[in-house]
Structures are given as C-alpha cells and as structure tokens.
Amino acid sequence: MKQRKKFDQINVIPLIDILLVLLVMVITTATFIKQGILPIELPEAKASDKKEDQKEFDIYITKEGKYHLDKKEISISDLEEKLKSIDPEQTVVLRSDKDASFQHFVTVMDMLKKLEHKQLYIVTKE
Template sequence: MAKLKKVRKRFDEINVIPFIDIMLVLLVMVLTTATFVNQGIIPIELPEAKAAKKEDNKKEVTIYIDAKGDIFFEKERVDLKTLEAKLSSVEKEQAVLLRSDKESKFQDFVSVMDILKRLNHEQLFIITKE
C-alpha cells in the first residue's frame, strides 16, 4: 500500500483581490449617493448651460424658485416682500446663489433679479447644470 504524505503549504502572501472588489463596490455606492445628496434641499430641475463654471464660495445665500413659482430663501418659503427684507440684511459682498427651476415662469426670475439689483448685490451666481 502506498503511503500518503501530508503536504503543508505555507502562505507567504494574502490574496487581496476580493478586498479590492468589495472596496470598489463601496466606492461606487458612495459616489452614487453623494450625487443625489448634492442636488440641494428643494427639488428643482436646473436648466442647462454650455459655459457653466463652478465657483466655490464659503459664505453664500441660496434662493430657490421651484416649478410652481414658489420662492424659498434658504429652506424657508417666502414672498417677494419677505425676500427683499431678508436680502437687505445680507452683506453686499456675500454671494447669492439663484437656483431657478427650468419650468418656472420667467417673471419670477425677473422679480428676484429686480430685488437683487435694487439692493446692489453684485455677487450673484445663477446655478445651472452642465
């Protein structure tokens, strides 16, 4: 009868390919989730622009105009008079981001721009998607 010899295999290295696969899947999940979170608080569909340029500002105030024509200052729904009062307390050097839904009325956009011009706000950024 033949004798079987026990063979011990020594592990000198660790197979990291399954670990890399798991990390790539987690990375894809995080990046996908981050793009949805980045859209903002108020759900609006931004218009497109060919020459869009992203500006990073530390101090900024955001005004939203949704498809129904409702105006929001940060997260709070306001009318035009309240918006003007809130913007008058904002420093002129502070950046104002305007996010207007592409389905909103142009008159709503013009009304907000009118207030900003009357209050001499010059740091205005109209947010679009590329």
C-alpha cells in the first residue's frame, strides 16, 4: 500500500503572481481614468504656428429687448460695429430670453449672417 503525501501547506506563489498582474492592470487603468488622456509630451518645432486661444463673444438678448455683449449693455448699432471688428472665425454664443421678441433674435442672426460669422452657438435650456 502506497502512503499518501500530506498537504499541510498551501502553495501561494501562483496566487501572488495573479494578484500582482491584477494590481498592475488596476493601477494602469486608474491612471488613464483619472487623467482622461494619455500622458504624452509633444515634440517641439521651430517653424510651427502658435494657435491663439480666441475669446468667445457672448451676446444676450433680454426679454425687454436689450442687447448685451459679454454682460455689458450695448446698442444694436454698437453691437454691429463690434462684430465687424472681430474675426468671422471667432466663436459667438447667442443667448436669448424665451420671452424676448423673436424679431430681436432674427436681427442678431441676420447681422451675423451678413458679416459671414461661421462659429455661432445658440444656447438653450434642456
């Protein structure tokens, strides 16, 4: 009769290997989730064009029919002059009160179309 070997110890080395692999995977994915992007450093070039951060222009139309440019009240003629002086690629954000006359909204839209502005956002509430 053969005598059986007693197992009085557990071999934990394979368990430790699996835990280390899982730990590496968790740390790697947690880094990407926290930053949201891959951490890279861009190369430098001497002849590159620097893109300037262009400011957004916010146009507000109140329910009384008053126009505001970046929260400062402005007349419609001054608004047109200001829009003529900015680049048509500049972002313009239009916020109109829901109780404002639709004609005020159309006036600003017509002005932007005439000046060939391409970056227009109309803000609404969900």
